[in-house]
Amino acid sequence: MARLITLGVKQLKTVALQPLTKESLARWMKAILLPLIGSVIFLLLWHIGAARVNTSLGVFPGPVIVYQQWQGLVAEHQRERKKEQAFYERQEKRNAKKLAQDPNYVAKVRTYTGKPTFFDQIITSLYTVLAGFILASVIAIPVGIIIGLNKAVYSALNPIIQLFKPISPLAWLPLVTMVVSAVYVSKDPMFSKSFLTSMFTVTLCCMWPTLVNTAVGVATIDKDLLNVSKVLRLKWITHTVKIVIPSAIPMMFTGLRLSLGIAWMVLIAAEMLAQNPGLGKFVWDEFQNGSSNSLGRIMVAVLMIGFIGFVLDRIMLMLQRHVSWDKSVILR
Numbered sequence: 347m348a349r350l351i352t353l354g355v356k357q358l359k360t361v362a363l364q365p366l367t368k369e370s371l372a373r374w375m376k377a378i379l380l381p382l383i384g385s386v387i388f389l390l391l392w393h394i395g396a397a398r399v400n401t402s403l404g405v406f407p408g409p410v411i412v413y414q415q416w417q418g419l420v421a422e423h424q425r426e427r428k429k430e431q432a433f434y435e436r437q438e439k440r441n442a443k444k445l446a447q448d449p450n451y452v453a454k455v456r457t458y459t460g461k462p463t464f465f466d467q468i469i470t471s472l473y474t475v476l477a478g479f480i481l482a483s484v485i486a487i488p489v490g491i492i493i494g495l496n497k498a499v500y501s502a503l504n505p506i507i508q509l510f511k512p513i514s515p516l517a518w519l520p521l522v523t524m525v526v527s528a529v530y531v532s533k534d535p536m537f538s539k540s541f542l543t544s545m546f547t548v549t550l551c552c553m554w555p556t557l558v559n560t561a562v563g564v565a566t567i568d569k570d571l572l573n574v575s576k577v578l579r580l581k582w583i584t585h586t587v588k589i590v591i592p593s594a595i596p597m598m599f600t601g602l603r604l605s606l607g608i609a610w611m612v613l614i615a616a617e618m619l620a621q622n623p624g625l626g627k628f629v630w631d632e633f634q635n636g637s638s639n640s641l642g643r644i645m646v647a648v649l650m651i652g653f654i655g656f657v658l659d660r661i662m663l664m665l666q667r668h669v670s671w672d673k674s675v676i677l678r
C-alpha cells in the first residue's frame with residue numbers, strides 16, 4: 347500500500363511539473379477563467395447600475411445587499427427550525443408527563459404549523475414542478491410515440507397540438523382553478539386545491555415540447571432499423587421497446603429538457619396567482635409587503651429560481667448521457 351501511494355505521489359508531481367501546452371491552457375481558460383471573468387464583469391455592471399436606480403422602496407439592490415438578504419433568509423430558516431424542534435420537545439415532555447400520571451392517556455401529537463421559510467418554499471416548488479413534469483411526461487411520451495408511428499393519428503391530432511401549444515399559463519390558470527374547485531370535492535383532501543391547480547397548469551403548458559420531439563424522433567428512425575424489424579417480424583410492443591424508443595431517446599430528451607425548463611417558468615407564475623406555497627408566492631408576498639428589505643429578498647428569489655433551473659437542466663442532460671446510446675452528448 348505504501349509503495350502504491352509513493353508511486354501515485356510521483357505521478358502527480360510528474361504531471362504538475364509538465365509544461366502547459368497551448369491546448370491545455372486554452373481548455374483551462376475556457377472552462378474556468380472566461381466564466382470567472384464574465385461573472386466578475388456582470389457583478390460590476392450590476393453594482394454600478396443598481397446604485398443609479400431609485401424605486402418607491404429605495405435603491406435597487408446590488409450584489410452586497412442581496413448577499414445580506416440571503417444571510418438573513420438563512421438565519422430566519424435556522425430560527426424557524428429551532429422553534430420547530432423546541433415545539434416537538436415541549437410536546438413530547440408534556441405527553442410523557444401525562445402518561446406518567448395516567449397510563450391510559452392517549453397522547454396527542456400535533457404538527458408544527460409555523461410560517462414556511464424561504465427554503466421550505468423552494469422544496470414545495472420543486473415538489474410541485476416535478477409532479478407536473480412527470481404527469482406531462484407520462485402523457486406526452488406515449489402519445490408522441492403513437493403519433494410518430496401512425497401518420498393518420500398525426501394528421502388527426504396535429505391541429506389540436508398546434509392549437510393548445512402556444513396558450514399562456516395565465517389563460518389556463520382560471521380554467522384549471524374552476525375545474526379543480528368543481529371536481530375535487532373532499533372533506534379530507536389528500537392534496538390542497540392550490541397545489542393541484544399549480545400542478546395541472548404546469549402539466550398543460552409543458553407537455554408539448556416532449557410530445558412534439560418524441561413524435562419527430564420516432565418518425566425519423568433509420569429505415570434500415572425498420573426493415574430489420576420487418577424481416578424479424580417483431581410484434582408491435584417488441585418493435586416499440588427494442589427499436590423505436592432507443593432510437594428516439596435523443597430527441598425525446600431534447601423535448602424533456604425543454605419541457606422541464608418551461609415547467610419551472612410556468613410554475614412561478616402559477617404559484618403567484620394560485621397562492622400555492624412556493625417561490626412564486628414568496629415573490630408575490632414580498633412585493634405586497636413593500637418593506638425596505640423586499641426588493642433584496644425578491645432578487646434573492648430571482649437568482650435562486652435561475653440557479654435551480656440551471657441545475658435541473660444539467661441533471662436532465664446527465665440523465666440523457668446515461669440512458670442514451672448516443673454518448674457524444676456533451677454537457678453544454
